[in-house]
Amino acid sequence: MAKLEVTRTGDFDCLLRKIEDGILKGSISATLEGQSDFKGGSARCSVRVFERYSNVGGNRVSLSVTLFQAGDGEIRLSAIASGGSTALFFKVNTWGEEAFLDKLKKLL
Numbered sequence: 001m002a003k004l005e006v007t008r009t010g011d012f013d014c015l016l017r018k019i020e021d022g023i024l025k026g027s028i029s030a031t032l033e034g035q036s037d038f039k040g041g042s043a044r045c046s047v048r049v050f051e052r053y054s055n056v057g058g059n060r061v062s063l064s065v066t067l068f069q070a071g072d073g074e075i076r077l078s079a080i081a082s083g084g085s086t087a088l089f090f091k092v093n094t095w096g097e098e099a100f101l102d103k104l105k106k107l108l
Contacts, residue, residue: 002081002097006108007074015075016046016067022107023063029053033062042071054096059083061096063104079104 008015024030030052038045050063061083068076081097 002101004077004079004101004105006077008077008108009074012044012046012067012069012075015077016048019065019067019104019107020048023050023065023103026103026107027052044069050100052100054099059096061100063100065104077108 020032024032030050032048033051034047034049036047046067048065050065051060052063053059054061061081063079063081066078068078079101081101083097
């Protein structure tokens with residue numbers, strides 16, 4: 001598992017579109033597997049789950065991205081990549097996970 005947590009300012013919708021477009025256009029095998037959006041009062045939360053093939057690990061890895069904003073405050077982003085190991089009982093490598101997360105870091 002590889003994880004990234006950051007705080008950003010700006011427009012919530014623009015940041016979400018930038019992430020979606022950047023991830024999907026950044027890899028020929030990237031797909032948006034699921035999404036969810038919530039609003040409550042002045043708070044909002046969006047979750048996106050992406051998947052792509054990892055040449056390094058020889059398997060598929062996922063990237064879950066969550067954006068949260070209360071009112072006009074800062075946007076909190078949490079991203080977790082998983083699925084990069086090929087071992088049965090423990091993680092042998094996480095190269096694919098780290099590479100997927102690096103794509104998001106470059107977008108931000």
